[in-house]
Amino acid sequence: MTSKSIxxxxxxVFPVAGLGTRFLPATKAIPKEMLPIVDRxxxxxxxxxxxxxxxxxxxFVTGRGKTAIVEHFDTAFELEHTMTSRAKTLDVLEPTRIQPGNLVTVRQQVPMGLGHAIWCARAVIGDEPFAIFLPDELMIGKPGCMKQMVEAYEQVGGNLISVLEVPREEVSSYGVIAPGGKPDGFNGTLTQVTGLVEKPKTEEAPSNLIISGRYILQPEVMTVLDSQEKGAGGEIQLTDAMAKMIGTQPFHAVTFAGKRYDCGSKVGFVEATLALALAREDMGQEIRDMALRLLNA
Known part of the structure; x- marks a missing residue:
């Protein structure tokens, strides 16, 4: 595949329709995706x-009670007027500004799995390749995970997923790839994918490379998802649909050069908050001192 044809x-697509039950009662009225890591x-x-x-x-593939996510990226006229009248800079709000027409929401009325959530966006995707972000997976790196993936995609095309290497005893908690060869010119970060296994037994896992919440997929995956075939847990699984595309289109994994925080768990969420706060120039030293005081108390 040439770069001109890619x-x-x-x-x-951001699947954000989940109920966030692991963070109750904090998420009773606030979407889990709106919980702050430091100040964002x-x-x-x-x-x-x-x-x-x-x-x-x-x-955004949303569900009931998720309007706060959309409102976060809307223009807050009263807030901006008040801040301007008080001579406060609006720079802090710049990341929340979305170009008009560039934010679309679709509804997932019934929670039927990640594959179903992605399928709900099929009309908006059309015949274009698209990325998927699982917001629970906070990926911190320079450049970011998706930029690393796009740079690889522009060379090889097809379908890509981000992966991370974990200790083999942890593989049974994740989706795992069956690796093929490593194309030249990517410093070993790109791996051909020959199969996908969801939460394998440790002794049966084909590798210790786990799928880590970022994807670039071709629109044909929507045709596979059209079948509404249910997999693990009685849900429509994205992993199953991707597995059926292996062999019909190029399929690679990009080993992310950066740090992943599992913000779907309480411990991972706290770890991410502490790690990002420690990395901040405006508060890092104070947070470090505070942590030491708490540890020595």
Missing amino acids: KPVRKA PLIQYAVDEAREAGIEQLI
Whole structure:
């Protein structure tokens, strides 16, 4: 596949319809994607990563009670007027501004799995390749995870997923790839994918490379998802649909050069908050001193 024949990735799907039950009661009235990591909601980090990678259109697959996510990226006239009248800079709000027409929402009325959530965006995706961001997976790196993936995609095309290497005893908690060869010219970060296995037994896992919440897929995956075939847990699984595309289109994994925080768990959420606060120039030293005081108390 030549670079001239590779369509650019302009659209991204953010499945944000989940109930966030692991964070109750905090998420009873607030979407889990709006919980703050330091001073930005979790969804903002994913959107910033998408924009860095050149994504133009953001597609939120939402459910009941998720309006706060959309409102976060809307213009807050009263807030901006008040801040301006008090001579406060609006720079802090700049990341929340979305170009008119570039934010689309579609509804997932019934929670039937990740594959179903992605399928709900099929009319907006059309015949274009698209990215997927799972906001629970906070990926921190320079450049960001999706930008690393787009750079690889522009060379090889097809379908790509981000992966991370984990200790083998942890593989049974994740989707795992069956690796093939490593194309030249990518410093070993690109791996051909010959199969996908969801939560394998440790002794049966084909590798210790886990799928880590970022995808670039071709629109043909929607045709596979049209069948509404249910997999693990009685849900429509994206992993199953991707597995059926292996062998019909190029399929690669990009090993992310950066840090992943599992913000779908309480411990991972706290770890991310502490790590990002420590990395901040405006508060890092104070946070470090505070942590030491708490540890020594």
